[in-house]
Amino acid sequence: MYASLLAHIARYVSLSEAEAELLPQYLKPLTLARKEHLLLQGQVCTANYFVVQGCLRTYFLTEKGAEQTVQFAIERWWLTDYASLDAHAPSEFFIQAVEPTQVLVLEQRVQEELFAQLPQLERYFRLVLQRATAAALFRVKVLFGQTGAARYQHFSTAFPEFVQRVPQYMLASYLGFTPEFLSKIRARME
Template sequence: MSTPLINHIKRFIDLDEYQEQKLLAGIQKQSVKKKEYLLKEGQVCKANYFVEKGCLRIFFIGEKGEEQTTYFAIENWWISDYASLLSQAPSSFYIQAVETTDIAVFPYVHLESLAQDIPQIERYFRILMQKAYGASQQRIKYLYSFSREEMYRHFLKNYPHFVNRIPQYMLASFLGFTPEYLSEIRKKKI
């Protein structure tokens, strides 16, 4: 059975038809409208979300009431508040659709069950987490070592497919700028 999720998983591990069906049995498909929330601060995160089509973001509200985006997820990317998901404690984040998004909802209880029945699924998620952690380490390095303009140039070079999909204020939030500062940078010939 071919789905975007199964195709993505099979890039990293092998699954037979029975395992594919078992995996898909506990997953729900959902369409999320633009600006709709999957998670709000204070709620417990109950699932991991795989983006089949569209774009989601995770953010928190800073002390001054400003949104601080920490991560975007587009097609074939996962998103969740992993701290809340694993501990089943209230989240300090929001997950919101940047555009209308089709997702596969992977409930935490299903993941735990699958790990027992299909051990290689843990390998799949381990590989993804290692890649995500490495990317997170690089982002932290860039925050400390790049100028603001270098951050923007780096983002444009490495993620050009995001630029036209993400509103300027969200991109500014992700890069740690004000929307006005991002507008100034964009006016310059970079």
């Protein structure tokens, strides 16, 4: 279960074999059933989650009670609610398993101790966060700068695995339109 995380870390920083052996004592494996929540709106987020297998999503409820998906995470992606985690404040979001999912949990309370033991992990997380921030900014640009058809075309080309794995209503929500509109776009493209 830890091999996936170690491979991901190796893309950014080097760990010795002894350092890699320290990592599991700071992480907790967790298995989630499909539709099970890691975080509920109103709870304080206390950890970062690394997806070993499966798919997670972050969403919130609109004023009309509709689910608005804002983020997905598949294998080798991290996910958390940083606003809640950093401020120790109630979350505005839900984090839910889209399919049966295995994650490694890095609790915030042990993160500083981990960084003291393996200081190169601070660099690793900085690099991962830089990439995530760049991706989030690009997503905003796409949402505001492209038509619905162009958004779907871009997403399905860039992330074909999501189109196959994520229910249509979640994908439509993430792309900023209704499931019915997504059906029309897909029908035109086929």
